[in-house]
Amino acid sequence: MESKSATASEVVMTHLVLPQDANPAGNLHGGVILKHIDTAGGVVAKKHSRTNTVTVSIDRMAFKQPAYMGELLTFKASLNYVGRSSMEIGVRVEAEDLTTGEVRHTNSAYLTYVALDENGKPTPVPPLTLENDTVKRRYKEAELRRELRKKELELEAGEKICLEK
Helix, strand or coil: CCCEECCCCCEEEEEECCHHHECCCCEECHHHHHHHHHHHHHHHHHHHHCCEEEEEEEEEEEECCCCECCCEEEEEEEEEEECCCEEEEEEEEEEECCCCCCEEEEEEEEEEEEEECCCCCECCCCCEECCCHHHHHHHHHHHHHHHHHHHHHHHHCCCCCCCCC
């Protein structure tokens, strides 16, 4: 299977925050942001794998600043890590005040997807080409998050974990 670059699958999507997306105070609902983050991440996973994918987890969802009705949200999603059938995708969300042009970083999240074959079973995905220093850094950081996720699953299962310093 031929390796692919992160830039080959990255996406930028936008969403204008409308009244149905906001609470009575005009703040965007967190669930609306999560939906669009999952959509952007899912598109990246599908572009890389060229098969069906499912969301396995959303990690480190950070709400840094609020977004408001009337603002334009931009979702920037890119591949950080590829395993045998899994992919970690990072999504950065920015809100733009369309009157002033001010852009704020409002949210960040890391999502894990698994590629599925026609029978709904995990299937291999192309390896990731580490083409530059930014991609290499993101890959190494994603490897650390992957190890943490494994440890968290062990804790949930009640298994012992040895934490070394």
